[in-house]
Amino acid sequence: xxxxxxxxxxxxxxxxxxxxxxYHRAVDAAELRSMRRRRIGIAALQGTVVLAACALxxxxxxxxSRNERTxxxxxxxxxxxxxxxxxxxxxxLLGMPRVPNTSVMQAPEAPRSQDLPSKSPEPAPHVRxx
Amino acid sequence: xxxxxxxxxxxxxxxxxxxxxxxxxxxxxxxxAVPPGDGPFGSAVVVPADASMVLRMRDAKGMRSDxxxxxxxxxxxxxxxxxxxxxxxxxxxxxxxxxxxxxxDGLIGTDITYAERTRDGKVEWAAVTKVEQPLHDLLIAKLxxxxxxxxxxxxxxxxxxxxxxxxxxxxxxxDRTALLEDVVARIDAAKSEGSLxxxxxxxxxxxxxxxxxxxxxxxxxxxxxxxAFSARMVDGKLRVxxxxxxxxxxxxxxxxxxxxxxxxxxxxGAGIAALVMNPWRGEMDASEPVDAFLMEGGFDDAMRxxxxxxxxxxxxxxxxxxxxxxxxxxxxxFEVRDPVLAEAQWDGWGQRFAESVARRAGLPAPDPVAKQxxxxxxxxxxxxxxALFQDHPFVRSVRLAWSSxxxxxxxxxxxxxxxxxxxxxxxxxxxxxxxxxxxxANEVGVLSGRALAVHLxxxxxxxxxxxxxxxxxFVQAATLAADITSVAQRVRWRARAPAAxxxxxxxxxxxxxGASIPK
Numbered sequence: 001x002x003x004x005x006x007x008x009x010x011x012x013x014x015x016x017x018x019x020x021x022x023y024h025r026a027v028d029a030a031e032l033r034s035m036r037r038r039r040i041g042i043a044a045l046q047g048t049v050v051l052a053a054c055a056l057x058x059x060x061x062x063x064x065s066r067n068e069r070t071x072x073x074x075x076x077x078x079x080x081x082x083x084x085x086x087x088x089x090x091x092x093l094l095g096m097p098r099v100p101n102t103s104v105m106q107a108p109e110a111p112r113s114q115d116l117p118s119k120s121p122e123p124a125p126h127v128r129x130x
Numbered sequence: 131x132x133x134x135x136x137x138x139x140x141x142x143x144x145x146x147x148x149x150x151x152x153x154x155x156x157x158x159x160x161x162x163a164v165p166p167g168d169g170p171f172g173s174a175v176v177v178p179a180d181a182s183m184v185l186r187m188r189d190a191k192g193m194r195s196d197x198x199x200x201x202x203x204x205x206x207x208x209x210x211x212x213x214x215x216x217x218x219x220x221x222x223x224x225x226x227x228x229x230x231x232x233x234x235d236g237l238i239g240t241d242i243t244y245a246e247r248t249r250d251g252k253v254e255w256a257a258v259t260k261v262e263q264p265l266h267d268l269l270i271a272k273l274x275x276x277x278x279x280x281x282x283x284x285x286x287x288x289x290x291x292x293x294x295x296x297x298x299x300x301x302x303x304x305d306r307t308a309l310l311e312d313v314v315a316r317i318d319a320a321k322s323e324g325s326l327x328x329x330x331x332x333x334x335x336x337x338x339x340x341x342x343x344x345x346x347x348x349x350x351x352x353x354x355x356x357x358a359f360s361a362r363m364v365d366g367k368l369r370v371x372x373x374x375x376x377x378x379x380x381x382x383x384x385x386x387x388x389x390x391x392x393x394x395x396x397x398x399g400a401g402i403a404a405l406v407m408n409p410w411r412g413e414m415d416a417s418e419p420v421d422a423f424l425m426e427g428g429f430d431d432a433m434r435x436x437x438x439x440x441x442x443x444x445x446x447x448x449x450x451x452x453x454x455x456x457x458x459x460x461x462x463x464f465e466v467r468d469p470v471l472a473e474a475q476w477d478g479w480g481q482r483f484a485e486s487v488a489r490r491a492g493l494p495a496p497d498p499v500a501k502q503x504x505x506x507x508x509x510x511x512x513x514x515x516x517a518l519f520q521d522h523p524f525v526r527s528v529r530l531a532w533s534s535x536x537x538x539x540x541x542x543x544x545x546x547x548x549x550x551x552x553x554x555x556x557x558x559x560x561x562x563x564x565x566x567x568x569x570x571a572n573e574v575g576v577l578s579g580r581a582l583a584v585h586l587x588x589x590x591x592x593x594x595x596x597x598x599x600x601x602x603x604f605v606q607a608a609t610l611a612a613d614i615t616s617v618a619q620r621v622r623w624r625a626r627a628p629a630a631x632x633x634x635x636x637x638x639x640x641x642x643x644g645a646s647i648p649k
Contacts, residue, residue: 073289074218075303079246079255081215088209091607095589095596097522115432115474 166243170338173243174327176316184245184346191239198641205614226272236265254309256302331356331375368639375632383627384408389574392565396558401446402582405575409441427483433475438465446551447585456588457524461546461555469541473534476543480532484509491517506533523595571624579618586612
């Protein structure tokens with residue numbers, strides 16, 4: 001039933017109750033059309049508000065979920081941080097001497113004559129153990 | 131995260147949370163939980179034998195509040211801190227409604243064991259930490275974990291899994307739970323078979339006193355073997371005890387007579403670091419700096435046969451002319467049996483060294499070094515070294531110097547990369563008195579953290595000399611290293627080799643106090 005519809009069936013007790021509740025009966029067809037448009041407009045507005053609230057809620061929820069997924073794992077973060085920290089010191093090696101294409105520390109050893117002992121191979125007293 | 135647990139959402143309902151708590155309690159009720167033992171390296175009992183590293187820290191909370199450790203903490207935070215870690219920890223603390231520092235103390239401040247191993251190229255880790263029941267309850271209430279298989283709690287946001295064995299909370303990554311499961315099974319089964327505690331290489335360390343910090347480290351091939359460290363503060367000094375058994379030792383320590391501690395006392399202050407040891411008589415290793423230095427001149431068996439009972443190594447430093455940059459110098463000296471023979475041998479060695487580096491640099495052989503009795507020999511090898519090392523600052527002023535040192539303290543042959551250091555060595559050797567090291571240590575050493583820090587910091591005054599293209603990372607690393615080393619005012623160590631491949635040592639780190647802290 002549409003309240004305040006004067007084309008409805010003859011007024012009954014419902015009519016007086018509806019008036020007490022604030023319903024207004026249209027006096028002519030134009031007012032009735034206006035009231036119907038207003039009611040549709042209000043319903044549309046209410047729907048828009050509900051949809052907007054849903055959209056905001058969904059955005060908030062998805063934002064929360066995204067934050068959760070990108071939050072670093074505490075244990076792995078701790079371990080990774082220590083490993084990475086030790087790696088920071090490796091940059092010192094960037095400034096250390098480098099020898100391209102050769103190792104300076106491995107000289108070819110050519111046979112050579114040996115120096116002869118100056119005296120008995122027995123150790124001097126001063127080099128004996130304590 | 132497993133498929134079973136991934137279906138759980140973070141925001142679990144109250145009944146689900148209660149189920150997790152109930153499951154945890156049920157497991158506790160039926161299991162005979164055996165925590166890491168209280169004895170030395172007791173944490174090894176709950177760790178499988180294939181763990182690559184185990185660290186146990188007792189009373190980290192107390193260490194955090196130790197005034198002497200405050201400066202060390204600052205350096206360690208510089209080293210290990212990161213934005214990611216801060217974000218993760220602060221977020222965790224925020225979710226629990228706790229101060230981040232209080233969370234550190236509560237979660238890892240009492241007794242924590244951390245273990246890790248690598249399987250299929252992935253690192254697995256697990257931590258066994260002693261926490262109060264209220265903190266565990268808060269953890270469950272605030273973080274709302276999901277219920278995982280076997281009564282585990284899974285924290286999807288933190289990507290961690292846990293098992294509660296009061297008063298121990300066992301933690302691990304939620305996507306690699308094998309080590310966590312292994313540790314929990316060992317705690318529940320109350321047996322040590324197959325654990326790291328049964329490792330033969332660890333057995334000697336099990337007789338030590340329990341320490342606040344204990345580390346077990348299994349070395350990958352080719353080094354192989356196992357090292358155990360324990361650290362404690364004693365009279366304001368950090369004392370680290372260590373034992374290693376290597377398949378292939380990365381450093382040399384010779385067994386034999388006790389090292390000469392009196393000689394070390396005399397050498398202290400001659401440079402950044404000094405060590406006195408028995409000469410190494412085993413196989414030479416070209417990857418070891420002192421060996422490589424000696425091998426370059428052809429350090430042959432005849433020279434080694436003429437070595438006496440003592441050897442010393444000093445790492446000094448000198449300012450590079452016209453700059454504030456300091457560069458390292460190296461000095462080595464051997465006590466010799468036959469001084470006349472030694473002089474001839476070392477003259478030949480020095481000449482061969484100079485010829486060798488010239489040959490490598492593609493330069494003509496240098497003129498023979500002048501040899502006058504009693505006068506140190508000096509060979510300017512800087513042209514060859516600059517050509518060879520692309521004009522690196524370390525070699526710009528290097529001059530090879532060697533001489534005999536005849537003194538009441540024995541006859542020595544000394545060689546150095548700087549004539550001034552050679553003169554210092556000769557003077558200090560002569561003045562030294564011979565004192566056998568305590569505990570039969572075969573090697574004793576001392577390092578000045580302050581001198582090393584000054585040395586490292588000097589590199590940042592002209593970093594373009596070292597890294598012309600992009601000096602920033604080098605500067606940051608050198609500054610960080612200087613900050614860390616400045617914390618240790620003085621480091622002393624003594625080591626011995628009780629068996630082949632075994633090295634035992636004690637390191638004592640002394641901290642600066644009050645106004646003596648270098649900036």
